[in-house]
Amino acid sequence: MWEPCELQSAEISKLASTIELLNYERTVFQTQKYGIVTSKTNMLVVQVHRDVERLQYLIVSLAQVRDVESILLVFSHSYYDDRINKLVSGITFCRFMQIFYPYSLQLYPNKFPGIDPDDCVSTAGRTKRFCSSRDGRLTEHKHHWWWKANFIFNNLDWSDTFKGTVVFLQEDDYVLPDLLYMLRYMTRSQAYLPGLHLLSFGRPRAKDLDFDVLSVSSWHPPFDKGLAFNKSLWHKISAVSSYYCLYDDLSWSYSLLNAFRKFNEGHVDMVATQMPRVVSTSTFPSGRAAMQQIALWLVGARMFPSNVKAVMLYSSTGRVNSGVKPPPRGNGGWGDLRDHLLCLDPLMSTTTSNTNDMSATTYSQTTTKAADYITVAQHKMNMSIADLRNMNFK
Structure with missing residues (x-):
C-alpha cells in the first residue's frame, strides 16, 4: 500500500535534485571492463518499482544470459530505494546504467502527478462532488513506460544515431539464457520478412511449445512481455503519440495497440518466440516460488536451437490474426x-x-x-x- 507521506518536504526537494542530477549525468558503469556503448549496442531496459525480491531473481537470470556482456542494461526506477540501488550497483556481468522517473508518487505524494487532494481517491470513505476519478497509484505505470521509452530513444548520448534493438522488461520478469541468442534469429527474420517491426519474447505459457519456432502475427497484448523494437518503429509511434496518450485506459500495452491502429496497415506485425524467453513471476506468491516452478518447466528444455523456423498461419480466408483491434473505448482510469x-x-x-x-x-x-x-x-x-x-x- 502506498504511504503518501513517507518523506518530508525538504527530503522530497533534496531527492528531486538528486534524481535530476542522475538523469542528467546518465553514467554508464562497467565500461572499463566491457567497452563503451556504441550506436549498435542492444539494450535491455527494466522498469523497476519496489519489488526487491523479484528484481533480484531477474538480475540472477540476466547474469546467465549468453553474450550478456555485449549489451547495455538500463534500470528505469519509479522509486529511489537504497536497497535497490545497492543491488544494481553490484552488477559486474555487463554495462549498466540507472535512470529515474521524475514524476513519481515518491516525489509527488500529495499533488499531481501523484495523488491530488482534490482527487476522489484521496478521501477514503467519503463521497466528493466535482472531483477527478483518477488514481495516481494506477496512472504512474503507464506514464513511466512512456517516459522511459522517450528517454531511451531521445535523451541518451547515442540516441541520435542509435541502430540497435531495445528489449523492454519489468522487475517481475525472468529471462532464459538464450534470450540474446534468439534475438539474433529474430532480427535476421526481419530481413527476410519485410514489415516485421516488433519482437516479442513473452506470451502466455502453454504445453508443448517449440523452442525452435518463431511465429509471425499481428502484435497484441498479452504479447507485451519482453517487447522489443528499434528507433525506426519508435519514430512511427511518436508520430501518433496522441493515440497512446489520450486513450482512456491505464494499460500501456492496450494504449500502444490503440496507437498501432493508426498506422497505414492498421496494425503492427511481430515475430515472437513460440516458447517464451521472458516469463513473468507476478502470478506467483513470491519470487522464490516462481523460481521453483520455472526450474521444473525448464527440465529438458531445448534452448539454443541450431535451426530456427519462422511460421505464419493461414486459413482458407487468408492470414490468421491479420489485425487485432483494441476496444473502441478503453477500460477507464485515464480521463484526466x-x-x-x-x-x-x-x-x-x-x-x-x-x-x-x-x-x-x-x-x-x-x-x-x-x-x-x-x-x-x-x-x-x-x-x-x-x-x-x-x-x-x-
Missing part, C-alpha cells in the same frame, strides 16, 4: 486532462504548485503558456477532425 498533457510532453520541466486547479501542471517558459494547453495538445495529436470530436476534453 492533466495526465494527457503530461504524457504528450513527457520530458518537459514541470511544477505543480496549484494542486486545486485541474489544469495545475505548468510548463517552463520555453514550452508554452497555461492558457494554450488545449491548443498544444490538439496540435500534437495528428488526428482527424472526426476523432478529435470524439475525444473527451473535460
